[in-house]
Amino acid sequence: MNQLEASKQKFLEYLQIEKQASPLTIQSYREDVEAFAAFLQAESVSYEHVEYAVIRVYLSQLHEMHLSRRSVSRKVSCLRSFYRFLEREGMVTANPFLNVRLPKGDKPIPEFFYEQELEQLFTISDLNKPLGQRNQVLLELLYGTGMRVSECTALTTEDLDFSLSTVLVRGKGRKERYVPFGSHAERALHLYLDDGRQQLTDKNQSDVKDLLLNARGGPLTSRGARLILNKMVKEAAITAEIHPHKLRHSFATHLLDRGADLRSVQELLGHEHLSSTQIYTHVTKDRLRNVYMNSHPRANK
Structure with missing residues:
Protein backbone atom coordinates (compact mmCIF):
# COMPACT_ATOMS: atom_id res chain seq x y z
CA MET A 1 0.00 0.00 0.00
CA GLU A 89 -2.00 14.66 10.74
CA GLY A 90 1.25 16.29 9.62
CA MET A 91 1.24 14.53 6.24
CA VAL A 92 1.31 17.83 4.29
CA THR A 93 2.50 21.29 5.27
CA ALA A 94 -0.43 23.25 3.78
CA ASN A 95 -3.90 22.79 2.33
CA PRO A 96 -3.74 23.69 -1.40
CA PHE A 97 -7.55 23.72 -1.64
CA LEU A 98 -7.99 26.19 1.19
CA ASN A 99 -8.44 29.24 -1.03
CA VAL A 100 -10.06 27.53 -4.01
CA ARG A 101 -13.50 29.04 -4.38
CA LEU A 102 -16.08 28.29 -7.00
CA PRO A 103 -19.10 30.49 -7.77
CA LYS A 104 -22.15 28.82 -6.35
CA GLY A 105 -24.83 27.88 -8.82
CA ASP A 106 -28.48 28.30 -8.06
CA LYS A 107 -29.83 25.47 -5.97
CA PRO A 108 -32.46 23.50 -7.88
CA ILE A 109 -35.98 24.12 -6.67
CA PRO A 110 -37.15 20.90 -4.99
CA GLU A 111 -39.82 18.91 -6.77
CA PHE A 112 -42.95 18.18 -4.80
CA PHE A 113 -46.39 16.64 -5.19
CA TYR A 114 -49.55 18.69 -5.18
CA GLU A 115 -51.95 17.67 -2.45
CA GLN A 116 -54.43 16.25 -4.98
CA GLU A 117 -51.75 13.93 -6.40
CA LEU A 118 -50.92 12.63 -2.95
CA GLU A 119 -54.56 11.90 -2.21
CA GLN A 120 -54.54 9.48 -5.15
CA LEU A 121 -51.49 7.70 -3.74
CA PHE A 122 -53.16 7.14 -0.37
CA THR A 123 -56.00 5.17 -1.99
CA ILE A 124 -53.81 2.62 -3.79
CA SER A 125 -52.80 0.19 -1.05
CA ASP A 126 -54.92 -2.90 -0.40
CA LEU A 127 -55.42 -2.61 3.36
CA ASN A 128 -56.70 -6.20 3.56
CA LYS A 129 -53.24 -7.54 2.75
CA PRO A 130 -50.05 -7.39 4.87
CA LEU A 131 -47.95 -5.76 2.15
CA GLY A 132 -50.68 -3.26 1.42
CA GLN A 133 -50.78 -2.29 5.10
CA ARG A 134 -46.98 -1.95 5.13
CA ASN A 135 -47.02 0.17 1.99
CA GLN A 136 -49.57 2.50 3.55
CA VAL A 137 -47.39 2.91 6.64
CA LEU A 138 -44.36 3.66 4.45
CA LEU A 139 -46.27 6.34 2.58
CA GLU A 140 -47.87 7.85 5.69
CA LEU A 141 -44.54 8.08 7.53
CA LEU A 142 -42.52 9.52 4.64
CA TYR A 143 -45.06 12.22 3.88
CA GLY A 144 -46.43 12.63 7.41
CA THR A 145 -43.05 13.12 9.11
CA GLY A 146 -40.74 14.27 6.32
CA MET A 147 -38.06 11.77 7.30
CA ARG A 148 -35.52 10.45 4.81
CA VAL A 149 -36.11 7.00 3.35
CA SER A 150 -32.97 5.68 5.10
CA GLU A 151 -34.31 7.01 8.40
CA CYS A 152 -37.68 5.41 7.75
CA THR A 153 -36.37 1.95 6.89
CA ALA A 154 -34.11 2.08 9.96
CA LEU A 155 -37.05 2.47 12.36
CA THR A 156 -37.84 -0.23 14.90
CA THR A 157 -41.12 -0.87 16.65
CA GLU A 158 -39.54 0.53 19.83
CA ASP A 159 -39.09 3.93 18.19
CA LEU A 160 -42.85 4.55 18.17
CA ASP A 161 -44.54 6.36 21.05
CA PHE A 162 -48.31 6.24 20.59
CA SER A 163 -48.98 8.05 23.86
CA LEU A 164 -47.31 11.17 22.46
CA SER A 165 -47.85 10.36 18.77
CA THR A 166 -44.13 10.74 18.07
CA VAL A 167 -41.42 8.67 16.44
CA LEU A 168 -37.72 8.67 17.31
CA VAL A 169 -35.72 9.35 14.13
CA ARG A 170 -31.98 8.77 13.86
CA GLY A 171 -30.64 11.19 11.28
CA LYS A 172 -27.30 12.00 9.72
CA GLY A 173 -24.35 11.78 12.07
CA ARG A 174 -26.52 9.65 14.39
CA LYS A 175 -28.33 12.75 15.55
CA GLU A 176 -31.68 11.91 17.08
CA ARG A 177 -34.90 13.89 16.88
CA TYR A 178 -38.51 13.27 17.82
CA VAL A 179 -41.06 13.90 15.08
CA PRO A 180 -44.83 13.88 15.60
CA PHE A 181 -47.14 11.87 13.36
CA GLY A 182 -50.81 12.49 12.66
CA SER A 183 -54.01 10.50 13.01
CA HIS A 184 -53.81 8.97 9.51
CA ALA A 185 -50.36 7.58 10.19
CA GLU A 186 -51.47 6.35 13.62
CA ARG A 187 -54.39 4.40 12.15
CA ALA A 188 -52.15 2.89 9.46
CA LEU A 189 -49.56 1.90 12.07
CA HIS A 190 -52.06 0.24 14.39
CA LEU A 191 -53.57 -1.80 11.54
CA TYR A 192 -50.14 -2.88 10.32
CA LEU A 193 -48.75 -3.72 13.77
CA ASP A 194 -51.86 -5.63 14.85
CA ASP A 195 -52.29 -7.54 11.61
CA GLY A 196 -49.95 -7.28 8.62
CA ARG A 197 -46.63 -7.13 10.41
CA GLN A 198 -47.46 -10.17 12.52
CA GLN A 199 -48.20 -12.14 9.36
CA LEU A 200 -44.90 -11.04 7.81
CA THR A 201 -42.99 -11.82 11.03
CA ASP A 202 -44.31 -15.40 10.97
CA LYS A 203 -42.34 -15.93 7.74
CA ASN A 204 -39.07 -15.18 9.52
CA GLN A 205 -38.03 -17.34 12.44
CA SER A 206 -35.62 -14.71 13.85
CA ASP A 207 -36.72 -11.94 16.18
CA VAL A 208 -36.96 -8.91 13.87
CA LYS A 209 -37.42 -5.53 15.53
CA ASP A 210 -37.50 -3.51 12.30
CA LEU A 211 -40.79 -1.75 11.75
CA LEU A 212 -40.99 -2.13 7.98
CA LEU A 213 -40.58 -5.67 6.69
CA ASN A 214 -40.27 -7.16 3.22
CA ALA A 215 -42.36 -10.02 1.81
CA ARG A 216 -40.03 -12.61 3.43
CA GLY A 217 -40.29 -11.04 6.87
CA GLY A 218 -36.84 -9.43 6.78
CA PRO A 219 -36.00 -5.73 7.06
CA LEU A 220 -37.16 -3.54 4.19
CA THR A 221 -34.25 -1.77 2.49
CA SER A 222 -34.14 1.78 1.12
CA ARG A 223 -33.97 0.35 -2.40
CA GLY A 224 -37.02 -1.79 -1.69
CA ALA A 225 -38.91 1.27 -0.45
CA ARG A 226 -38.13 3.12 -3.68
CA LEU A 227 -39.40 0.23 -5.79
CA ILE A 228 -42.63 0.13 -3.76
CA LEU A 229 -43.24 3.85 -4.22
CA ASN A 230 -42.62 3.68 -7.96
CA LYS A 231 -45.13 0.86 -8.26
CA MET A 232 -47.70 2.83 -6.28
CA VAL A 233 -47.27 5.85 -8.55
CA LYS A 234 -47.89 3.72 -11.63
CA GLU A 235 -51.01 2.21 -10.09
CA ALA A 236 -52.26 5.69 -9.21
CA ALA A 237 -51.75 6.73 -12.85
CA ILE A 238 -49.72 9.74 -11.77
CA THR A 239 -47.50 10.99 -14.58
CA ALA A 240 -44.93 12.55 -12.25
CA GLU A 241 -41.95 10.45 -11.24
CA ILE A 242 -41.45 9.70 -7.57
CA HIS A 243 -38.49 9.37 -5.29
CA PRO A 244 -38.67 9.27 -1.50
CA HIS A 245 -37.11 12.73 -1.21
CA LYS A 246 -40.01 14.10 -3.24
CA LEU A 247 -42.32 13.17 -0.36
CA ARG A 248 -39.91 14.91 2.03
CA HIS A 249 -40.00 17.98 -0.22
CA SER A 250 -43.81 17.82 -0.28
CA PHE A 251 -43.92 17.59 3.51
CA ALA A 252 -41.86 20.76 3.92
CA THR A 253 -43.59 22.67 1.12
CA HIS A 254 -47.11 21.93 2.35
CA LEU A 255 -46.21 22.91 5.93
CA LEU A 256 -44.85 26.27 4.79
CA ASP A 257 -47.82 26.81 2.48
CA ARG A 258 -50.12 26.39 5.47
CA GLY A 259 -48.27 28.85 7.67
CA ALA A 260 -45.59 26.82 9.49
CA ASP A 261 -42.50 28.81 10.43
CA LEU A 262 -39.13 27.98 8.91
CA ARG A 263 -37.43 27.12 12.20
CA SER A 264 -40.04 24.49 13.04
CA VAL A 265 -39.72 22.90 9.60
CA GLN A 266 -35.94 22.92 10.01
CA GLU A 267 -36.24 21.00 13.27
CA LEU A 268 -38.72 18.51 11.84
CA LEU A 269 -36.50 17.81 8.84
CA GLY A 270 -33.40 17.45 11.00
CA HIS A 271 -31.45 20.11 9.08
CA GLU A 272 -28.38 21.33 10.92
CA HIS A 273 -28.39 24.69 9.14
CA LEU A 274 -31.37 26.89 8.33
CA SER A 275 -29.94 27.52 4.86
CA SER A 276 -30.77 23.90 3.99
CA THR A 277 -34.42 24.57 4.78
CA GLN A 278 -34.62 27.97 3.10
CA ILE A 279 -34.70 26.38 -0.34
CA TYR A 280 -38.35 25.55 0.28
CA THR A 281 -39.22 29.24 0.54
CA HIS A 282 -38.56 29.52 -3.19
CA VAL A 283 -41.37 27.06 -3.80
CA THR A 284 -43.84 28.99 -1.71
CA LYS A 285 -43.02 32.44 -3.09
CA ASP A 286 -45.26 31.92 -6.12
CA ARG A 287 -48.10 30.86 -3.88
CA LEU A 288 -47.61 33.87 -1.61
CA ARG A 289 -47.59 36.17 -4.62
CA ASN A 290 -50.84 34.67 -5.90
CA VAL A 291 -52.43 35.06 -2.45
CA TYR A 292 -51.33 38.69 -2.35
CA MET A 293 -52.46 39.51 -5.89
CA ASN A 294 -55.87 37.92 -5.32
CA SER A 295 -56.45 39.25 -1.82
CA HIS A 296 -54.97 42.71 -1.32
CA PRO A 297 -57.30 45.57 -2.34
CA ARG A 298 -54.44 47.53 -3.88
CA ALA A 299 -52.92 44.59 -5.74
CA ASN A 300 -55.52 43.90 -8.42
CA LYS A 301 -55.27 45.89 -11.60
Whole structure:
Protein backbone atom coordinates (compact mmCIF):
# COMPACT_ATOMS: atom_id res chain seq x y z
CA MET A 1 0.00 0.00 0.00
CA ASN A 2 1.54 3.33 -1.08
CA GLN A 3 1.55 6.42 1.12
CA LEU A 4 -1.41 8.10 -0.64
CA GLU A 5 -3.52 4.96 -0.34
CA ALA A 6 -2.70 4.71 3.37
CA SER A 7 -3.59 8.39 3.85
CA LYS A 8 -6.90 7.86 2.07
CA GLN A 9 -7.76 4.91 4.31
CA LYS A 10 -7.00 6.95 7.43
CA PHE A 11 -9.19 9.77 6.11
CA LEU A 12 -12.11 7.42 5.48
CA GLU A 13 -11.73 5.95 8.97
CA TYR A 14 -11.76 9.50 10.36
CA LEU A 15 -15.01 10.21 8.51
CA GLN A 16 -16.60 7.05 9.83
CA ILE A 17 -15.42 7.15 13.44
CA GLU A 18 -14.95 10.81 14.32
CA LYS A 19 -17.37 12.52 11.94
CA GLN A 20 -19.88 9.64 11.97
CA ALA A 21 -20.58 10.22 8.29
CA SER A 22 -23.15 8.08 6.50
CA PRO A 23 -22.02 5.17 4.25
CA LEU A 24 -23.16 7.12 1.18
CA THR A 25 -21.09 10.15 2.18
CA ILE A 26 -18.03 7.98 2.81
CA GLN A 27 -18.43 6.28 -0.56
CA SER A 28 -18.75 9.66 -2.29
CA TYR A 29 -15.59 10.96 -0.59
CA ARG A 30 -13.74 7.75 -1.47
CA GLU A 31 -14.59 8.14 -5.17
CA ASP A 32 -13.61 11.83 -5.22
CA VAL A 33 -10.24 11.20 -3.54
CA GLU A 34 -9.48 8.23 -5.80
CA ALA A 35 -10.34 10.27 -8.91
CA PHE A 36 -7.96 13.04 -7.81
CA ALA A 37 -5.26 10.47 -6.98
CA ALA A 38 -5.59 9.02 -10.50
CA PHE A 39 -5.23 12.53 -11.94
CA LEU A 40 -2.07 13.17 -9.88
CA GLN A 41 -0.58 9.89 -11.02
CA ALA A 42 -1.27 10.72 -14.67
CA GLU A 43 0.34 14.12 -14.19
CA SER A 44 3.29 12.67 -12.24
CA VAL A 45 2.55 14.95 -9.28
CA SER A 46 3.02 13.88 -5.67
CA TYR A 47 0.02 14.52 -3.41
CA GLU A 48 2.29 16.32 -0.93
CA HIS A 49 3.33 18.89 -3.55
CA VAL A 50 0.01 19.93 -5.06
CA GLU A 51 -0.06 23.62 -5.98
CA TYR A 52 -2.81 25.93 -7.21
CA ALA A 53 -1.65 25.54 -10.82
CA VAL A 54 -2.18 21.78 -10.59
CA ILE A 55 -5.66 22.29 -9.16
CA ARG A 56 -6.51 24.61 -12.07
CA VAL A 57 -5.61 21.83 -14.50
CA TYR A 58 -7.78 19.39 -12.56
CA LEU A 59 -10.74 21.79 -12.58
CA SER A 60 -10.31 22.23 -16.33
CA GLN A 61 -10.56 18.47 -16.77
CA LEU A 62 -13.73 18.37 -14.69
CA HIS A 63 -15.17 21.15 -16.84
CA GLU A 64 -14.35 19.18 -20.00
CA MET A 65 -16.30 16.24 -18.53
CA HIS A 66 -19.38 18.54 -18.51
CA LEU A 67 -19.95 18.07 -14.81
CA SER A 68 -22.44 20.41 -13.19
CA ARG A 69 -21.17 23.31 -11.10
CA ARG A 70 -22.69 21.62 -8.08
CA SER A 71 -20.76 18.38 -8.71
CA VAL A 72 -17.48 20.25 -9.14
CA SER A 73 -18.11 22.21 -5.94
CA ARG A 74 -18.77 18.98 -4.07
CA LYS A 75 -15.49 17.48 -5.31
CA VAL A 76 -13.54 20.58 -4.30
CA SER A 77 -15.20 20.53 -0.87
CA CYS A 78 -14.26 16.87 -0.44
CA LEU A 79 -10.62 17.46 -1.40
CA ARG A 80 -10.44 20.51 0.85
CA SER A 81 -11.57 18.30 3.75
CA PHE A 82 -9.10 15.59 2.73
CA TYR A 83 -6.15 17.97 2.76
CA ARG A 84 -7.34 19.58 5.98
CA PHE A 85 -7.13 16.11 7.52
CA LEU A 86 -3.67 15.50 5.99
CA GLU A 87 -2.46 18.84 7.35
CA ARG A 88 -3.81 18.00 10.80
CA GLU A 89 -2.00 14.66 10.74
CA GLY A 90 1.25 16.29 9.62
CA MET A 91 1.24 14.53 6.24
CA VAL A 92 1.31 17.83 4.29
CA THR A 93 2.50 21.29 5.27
CA ALA A 94 -0.43 23.25 3.78
CA ASN A 95 -3.90 22.79 2.33
CA PRO A 96 -3.74 23.69 -1.40
CA PHE A 97 -7.55 23.72 -1.64
CA LEU A 98 -7.99 26.19 1.19
CA ASN A 99 -8.44 29.24 -1.03
CA VAL A 100 -10.06 27.53 -4.01
CA ARG A 101 -13.50 29.04 -4.38
CA LEU A 102 -16.08 28.29 -7.00
CA PRO A 103 -19.10 30.49 -7.77
CA LYS A 104 -22.15 28.82 -6.35
CA GLY A 105 -24.83 27.88 -8.82
CA ASP A 106 -28.48 28.30 -8.06
CA LYS A 107 -29.83 25.47 -5.97
CA PRO A 108 -32.46 23.50 -7.88
CA ILE A 109 -35.98 24.12 -6.67
CA PRO A 110 -37.15 20.90 -4.99
CA GLU A 111 -39.82 18.91 -6.77
CA PHE A 112 -42.95 18.18 -4.80
CA PHE A 113 -46.39 16.64 -5.19
CA TYR A 114 -49.55 18.69 -5.18
CA GLU A 115 -51.95 17.67 -2.45
CA GLN A 116 -54.43 16.25 -4.98
CA GLU A 117 -51.75 13.93 -6.40
CA LEU A 118 -50.92 12.63 -2.95
CA GLU A 119 -54.56 11.90 -2.21
CA GLN A 120 -54.54 9.48 -5.15
CA LEU A 121 -51.49 7.70 -3.74
CA PHE A 122 -53.16 7.14 -0.37
CA THR A 123 -56.00 5.17 -1.99
CA ILE A 124 -53.81 2.62 -3.79
CA SER A 125 -52.80 0.19 -1.05
CA ASP A 126 -54.92 -2.90 -0.40
CA LEU A 127 -55.42 -2.61 3.36
CA ASN A 128 -56.70 -6.20 3.56
CA LYS A 129 -53.24 -7.54 2.75
CA PRO A 130 -50.05 -7.39 4.87
CA LEU A 131 -47.95 -5.76 2.15
CA GLY A 132 -50.68 -3.26 1.42
CA GLN A 133 -50.78 -2.29 5.10
CA ARG A 134 -46.98 -1.95 5.13
CA ASN A 135 -47.02 0.17 1.99
CA GLN A 136 -49.57 2.50 3.55
CA VAL A 137 -47.39 2.91 6.64
CA LEU A 138 -44.36 3.66 4.45
CA LEU A 139 -46.27 6.34 2.58
CA GLU A 140 -47.87 7.85 5.69
CA LEU A 141 -44.54 8.08 7.53
CA LEU A 142 -42.52 9.52 4.64
CA TYR A 143 -45.06 12.22 3.88
CA GLY A 144 -46.43 12.63 7.41
CA THR A 145 -43.05 13.12 9.11
CA GLY A 146 -40.74 14.27 6.32
CA MET A 147 -38.06 11.77 7.30
CA ARG A 148 -35.52 10.45 4.81
CA VAL A 149 -36.11 7.00 3.35
CA SER A 150 -32.97 5.68 5.10
CA GLU A 151 -34.31 7.01 8.40
CA CYS A 152 -37.68 5.41 7.75
CA THR A 153 -36.37 1.95 6.89
CA ALA A 154 -34.11 2.08 9.96
CA LEU A 155 -37.05 2.47 12.36
CA THR A 156 -37.84 -0.23 14.90
CA THR A 157 -41.12 -0.87 16.65
CA GLU A 158 -39.54 0.53 19.83
CA ASP A 159 -39.09 3.93 18.19
CA LEU A 160 -42.85 4.55 18.17
CA ASP A 161 -44.54 6.36 21.05
CA PHE A 162 -48.31 6.24 20.59
CA SER A 163 -48.98 8.05 23.86
CA LEU A 164 -47.31 11.17 22.46
CA SER A 165 -47.85 10.36 18.77
CA THR A 166 -44.13 10.74 18.07
CA VAL A 167 -41.42 8.67 16.44
CA LEU A 168 -37.72 8.67 17.31
CA VAL A 169 -35.72 9.35 14.13
CA ARG A 170 -31.98 8.77 13.86
CA GLY A 171 -30.64 11.19 11.28
CA LYS A 172 -27.30 12.00 9.72
CA GLY A 173 -24.35 11.78 12.07
CA ARG A 174 -26.52 9.65 14.39
CA LYS A 175 -28.33 12.75 15.55
CA GLU A 176 -31.68 11.91 17.08
CA ARG A 177 -34.90 13.89 16.88
CA TYR A 178 -38.51 13.27 17.82
CA VAL A 179 -41.06 13.90 15.08
CA PRO A 180 -44.83 13.88 15.60
CA PHE A 181 -47.14 11.87 13.36
CA GLY A 182 -50.81 12.49 12.66
CA SER A 183 -54.01 10.50 13.01
CA HIS A 184 -53.81 8.97 9.51
CA ALA A 185 -50.36 7.58 10.19
CA GLU A 186 -51.47 6.35 13.62
CA ARG A 187 -54.39 4.40 12.15
CA ALA A 188 -52.15 2.89 9.46
CA LEU A 189 -49.56 1.90 12.07
CA HIS A 190 -52.06 0.24 14.39
CA LEU A 191 -53.57 -1.80 11.54
CA TYR A 192 -50.14 -2.88 10.32
CA LEU A 193 -48.75 -3.72 13.77
CA ASP A 194 -51.86 -5.63 14.85
CA ASP A 195 -52.29 -7.54 11.61
CA GLY A 196 -49.95 -7.28 8.62
CA ARG A 197 -46.63 -7.13 10.41
CA GLN A 198 -47.46 -10.17 12.52
CA GLN A 199 -48.20 -12.14 9.36
CA LEU A 200 -44.90 -11.04 7.81
CA THR A 201 -42.99 -11.82 11.03
CA ASP A 202 -44.31 -15.40 10.97
CA LYS A 203 -42.34 -15.93 7.74
CA ASN A 204 -39.07 -15.18 9.52
CA GLN A 205 -38.03 -17.34 12.44
CA SER A 206 -35.62 -14.71 13.85
CA ASP A 207 -36.72 -11.94 16.18
CA VAL A 208 -36.96 -8.91 13.87
CA LYS A 209 -37.42 -5.53 15.53
CA ASP A 210 -37.50 -3.51 12.30
CA LEU A 211 -40.79 -1.75 11.75
CA LEU A 212 -40.99 -2.13 7.98
CA LEU A 213 -40.58 -5.67 6.69
CA ASN A 214 -40.27 -7.16 3.22
CA ALA A 215 -42.36 -10.02 1.81
CA ARG A 216 -40.03 -12.61 3.43
CA GLY A 217 -40.29 -11.04 6.87
CA GLY A 218 -36.84 -9.43 6.78
CA PRO A 219 -36.00 -5.73 7.06
CA LEU A 220 -37.16 -3.54 4.19
CA THR A 221 -34.25 -1.77 2.49
CA SER A 222 -34.14 1.78 1.12
CA ARG A 223 -33.97 0.35 -2.40
CA GLY A 224 -37.02 -1.79 -1.69
CA ALA A 225 -38.91 1.27 -0.45
CA ARG A 226 -38.13 3.12 -3.68
CA LEU A 227 -39.40 0.23 -5.79
CA ILE A 228 -42.63 0.13 -3.76
CA LEU A 229 -43.24 3.85 -4.22
CA ASN A 230 -42.62 3.68 -7.96
CA LYS A 231 -45.13 0.86 -8.26
CA MET A 232 -47.70 2.83 -6.28
CA VAL A 233 -47.27 5.85 -8.55
CA LYS A 234 -47.89 3.72 -11.63
CA GLU A 235 -51.01 2.21 -10.09
CA ALA A 236 -52.26 5.69 -9.21
CA ALA A 237 -51.75 6.73 -12.85
CA ILE A 238 -49.72 9.74 -11.77
CA THR A 239 -47.50 10.99 -14.58
CA ALA A 240 -44.93 12.55 -12.25
CA GLU A 241 -41.95 10.45 -11.24
CA ILE A 242 -41.45 9.70 -7.57
CA HIS A 243 -38.49 9.37 -5.29
CA PRO A 244 -38.67 9.27 -1.50
CA HIS A 245 -37.11 12.73 -1.21
CA LYS A 246 -40.01 14.10 -3.24
CA LEU A 247 -42.32 13.17 -0.36
CA ARG A 248 -39.91 14.91 2.03
CA HIS A 249 -40.00 17.98 -0.22
CA SER A 250 -43.81 17.82 -0.28
CA PHE A 251 -43.92 17.59 3.51
CA ALA A 252 -41.86 20.76 3.92
CA THR A 253 -43.59 22.67 1.12
CA HIS A 254 -47.11 21.93 2.35
CA LEU A 255 -46.21 22.91 5.93
CA LEU A 256 -44.85 26.27 4.79
CA ASP A 257 -47.82 26.81 2.48
CA ARG A 258 -50.12 26.39 5.47
CA GLY A 259 -48.27 28.85 7.67
CA ALA A 260 -45.59 26.82 9.49
CA ASP A 261 -42.50 28.81 10.43
CA LEU A 262 -39.13 27.98 8.91
CA ARG A 263 -37.43 27.12 12.20
CA SER A 264 -40.04 24.49 13.04
CA VAL A 265 -39.72 22.90 9.60
CA GLN A 266 -35.94 22.92 10.01
CA GLU A 267 -36.24 21.00 13.27
CA LEU A 268 -38.72 18.51 11.84
CA LEU A 269 -36.50 17.81 8.84
CA GLY A 270 -33.40 17.45 11.00
CA HIS A 271 -31.45 20.11 9.08
CA GLU A 272 -28.38 21.33 10.92
CA HIS A 273 -28.39 24.69 9.14
CA LEU A 274 -31.37 26.89 8.33
CA SER A 275 -29.94 27.52 4.86
CA SER A 276 -30.77 23.90 3.99
CA THR A 277 -34.42 24.57 4.78
CA GLN A 278 -34.62 27.97 3.10
CA ILE A 279 -34.70 26.38 -0.34
CA TYR A 280 -38.35 25.55 0.28
CA THR A 281 -39.22 29.24 0.54
CA HIS A 282 -38.56 29.52 -3.19
CA VAL A 283 -41.37 27.06 -3.80
CA THR A 284 -43.84 28.99 -1.71
CA LYS A 285 -43.02 32.44 -3.09
CA ASP A 286 -45.26 31.92 -6.12
CA ARG A 287 -48.10 30.86 -3.88
CA LEU A 288 -47.61 33.87 -1.61
CA ARG A 289 -47.59 36.17 -4.62
CA ASN A 290 -50.84 34.67 -5.90
CA VAL A 291 -52.43 35.06 -2.45
CA TYR A 292 -51.33 38.69 -2.35
CA MET A 293 -52.46 39.51 -5.89
CA ASN A 294 -55.87 37.92 -5.32
CA SER A 295 -56.45 39.25 -1.82
CA HIS A 296 -54.97 42.71 -1.32
CA PRO A 297 -57.30 45.57 -2.34
CA ARG A 298 -54.44 47.53 -3.88
CA ALA A 299 -52.92 44.59 -5.74
CA ASN A 300 -55.52 43.90 -8.42
CA LYS A 301 -55.27 45.89 -11.60
